[in-house]
Amino acid sequence: MKSPRGRAIRRKILIGGLVPLLLALAGFVALAWGNTYDLREERVTIPNGAAPSLDGVLALPATGRGPYGLVVFVHGDGPVDATHDGFYRPMWEAFAQAGYASLSWNKPGVAGAAGDWLAQSMADRAREVETALTWAGSRPEIDERRTGLWGASQAGWVLPEVAARRPELRFVIAVSPTVNWLRQGRHNLLAELRAQGASPTRIRAAVDRSDRTRALLGAGATFQEYRAAIGDSEDMTAARWGFVLRNHRADATRALAVARVPTLLLLAGHDLNVDVAETEAAYRRAPAPLRVVHFPDADHAMLRREFAEPGLWTTLTALFAPRDLFPDGYLSGQAAFVRDRAGQG
Known part of the structure; x- marks a missing residue:
């Protein structure tokens, strides 16, 4: 005959084993739910002439056969893959729910793609986008009359x-x-130094170093000449120097003065990377129809300010509720804009 004490011990062991299992199962369900998006993703290869093909993702609305409007994604700086490590998917979903597909691709040299993104100029990147637009226009599920661009930084x-x-x-x-x-x-x-509370002496030294670097860029200096003049720098490799040398004269002003495509300009209140006032002024001077939306509590990446720094809460939100990383109205506002443009078409 089994004793009551033995049954109680076994019950505790059973409960003790079930609780972690149930917690793990609940976590798995929450993770799966938070990262399930209302869309279909198709891996695509975009021919790129003499250059290596583009390895991309075409994200389509979950239902229907189209033809759908299209949002072509243009990455910011860095080694970005087609999904931006999943960062784009909440936007793809918002566009899909508005009846739009999204197209994005790995930068050259990223996620197994051929080439090297650091060997590109901004003109190379623009030609790449035009290649993708031409390819997308030949797809039966895409309505090229409702095609536009999305890009950051x-x-x-x-x-x-x-x-x-x-x-x-x-x-x-x-x-x-x-x-x-x-x-x-x-x-x-300057914005980063001030955010760090840098002393005037440190700021002057950083500006002096920046001025010397600019002079070297203007003179077309080699990386070896840069190293000799400036010294060692962890964030400046030979490849990065070549990229900066190739692109440091980039300025969007002339093209903005010509382009007349209706534009939605999204600006953050805590942007350390971009001078928001200068950017808004440049876009307002341009002839293109313009809508400007400010997100006062967002950073440069359009993350809510509480998620701007890495940490446990940021990591958990990114894992279980990635849509919540963005400020209110960011996703829905973009979807409304493209839907409105379709109506005007």
Whole structure:
């Protein structure tokens, strides 16, 4: 006969084993639910002439056969893959629910793609976008009459160039876009130093180093000459120096003065990378129909300010509720804009 004490011990062991299991199961369900999006993703290969093909993702609305409008994504700086490590999917879903597909691709050299994104100029990137637009226009599920561009940060030097050459585009969505390479770099340098509470002496030293670097860029210096003049720098490799040397004269002003594609400009209140006032002024001077939306509590990446710094809460939100990373109205506002542009088409 089993004793009551033995049954109680076994019950505790059973409950003790079930609780972690149930918690793990609940976590798995929450993770799966938070990262399930109302869309279909198709891996695609975009021929790119003599250059390596583009390895991309075409995200389509979950139902229907189209033809759908299309949002072509243009990355910012850095080694970005087609999904931006999943960061784009909440936007793809919002566009899909508005009846739009989204197209994005790995930067050259990223996620197994051929090439090297650091070997590109902004003109190379603009030609890449036009190649993708031409390819997408041949797809039966895409309505090329309802096609536009989405781009962030460094894409600010690409979007106006493409829009100027492709006036048939229905819209441009510019998120924290850059305007002038050198002024943007100086703004970023000073903004970060001030955010860190740097002393006047440290700021003067950083500006002096920046001025010497600018002089070297203007003279077309080699990386070896840069190293000899400036010294060692962890964030400046030979490849990065070549990229900066190739692009440091980038300025979107001329293309903005020509492009007339209706534009949605999204700006953040805590942007250390881009001079928001300069960017807004440049876009307001341009002839394109413009809608400007400010997100006072967002950072440069359009993350809510509480998620701007890495940490446990940021990680958990990114894992279980990635849509909540963005400020209120960010996703829905973009979807409403493209839906409105379709109606005007």
